[in-house]
Amino acid sequence: KAGVTQTPRYLIKTRGQQVTLSCSPISGHRSVSWYQQTPGQGLQFLFEYFSETQRNKGNFPGRFSGRQFSNSRSEMNVSTLELGDSALYLCASSLGLSYSYNEQFFGPGTRLTVL
Amino acid sequence: GQQLNQSPQSMFIQEGEDVSMNCTSSSIFNTWLWYKQDPGEGPVLLIALYKAGELTSNGRLTAQFGITRKDSFLNISASIPSDVGIYFCAGQYPEYGNKLVFGAGTILRVKS
Numbered sequence: 001k002a003g004v005t006q007t008p009r010y011l012i013k014t015r016g017q018q019v020t021l022s023c024s025p026i027s028g029h030r031s032v033s034w035y036q037q038t039p040g041q042g043l044q045f046l047f048e049y050f051s052e053t054q055r056n057k058g059n060f061p062g063r064f065s066g067r068q069f070s071n072s073r074s075e076m077n078v079s080t081l082e083l084g085d086s087a088l089y090l091c092a093s094s095l096g097l098s099y100s101y102n103e104q105f106f107g108p109g110t111r112l113t114v115l
Numbered sequence: 116g117q118q119l120n121q122s123p124q125s126m127f128i129q130e131g132e133d134v135s136m137n138c139t140s141s142s143i144f145n146t147w148l149w150y151k152q153d154p155g156e157g158p159v160l161l162i163a164l165y166k167a168g169e170l171t172s173n174g175r176l177t178a179q180f181g182i183t184r185k186d187s188f189l190n191i192s193a194s195i196p197s198d199v200g201i202y203f204c205a206g207q208y209p210e211y212g213n214k215l216v217f218g219a220g221t222i223l224r225v226k227s
Binding site: 004033042043044045048056058090092098099100101103104105106107108109 | 145146155156157158159160163165203205207212213214215216217218219220
């Protein structure tokens with residue numbers, strides 16, 4: 001079956017703009033988690049959605065938000081972009097909640113560059 | 116959240132050699148996971164460990180969940196060129212709500 005897909009794969013924005021990234025999980029998976037990957041901080045957990053509700057959250061400012069739709073697809077939004085938001089944003093899907101030790105499958109990521 | 120200490124940061128080894136990398140933490144973990152990330156791709160799960168002392172193999176890869184639950188190692192035997200990539204340890208611990216935390220990664224380069 002198809003893996004996790006993320007769109008777009010690459011994005012260039014300028015400071016102050018906002019951006020929306022999209023993630024389609026593996027069919028049948030109900031949980032979607034988002035991660036930020038940077039050379040300096042590595043992979044860091046942003047948040048997790050399950051059944052259209054945010055179930056877990058990392059330590060990121062409120063400019064980072066997300067949502068999940070009834071078909072389990074998820075979007076992540078970053079408002080008022082800063083240079084430091086340049087990163088690879090990874091989405092991972094799992095059958096159930098990740099904190100219940102359900103295996104997460106990662107998408108290829110969206111590379112965001114903020115100029 | 117917890118920072119995992121992963122070492123070494125990078126390795127440049129001869130094809131056919133065995134490789135070892137490890138991760139340590141200051142907290143007790145419930146799970147230890149090992150991922151590999153190739154350029155332009157997301158991480159792919161190699162091995163998942165759920166019990167202290169557990170030793171699990173996946174082909175040429177072997178990983179162990181440390182008895183203290185604060186460390187894990189990954190061994191790759193007889194490395195081949197396609198082993199090149201970044202290897203991440205990751206784990207979950209209760210005080211952080213079992214959110215997945217990652218090590219900084221080990222960059223593996225193989226000399227053919």
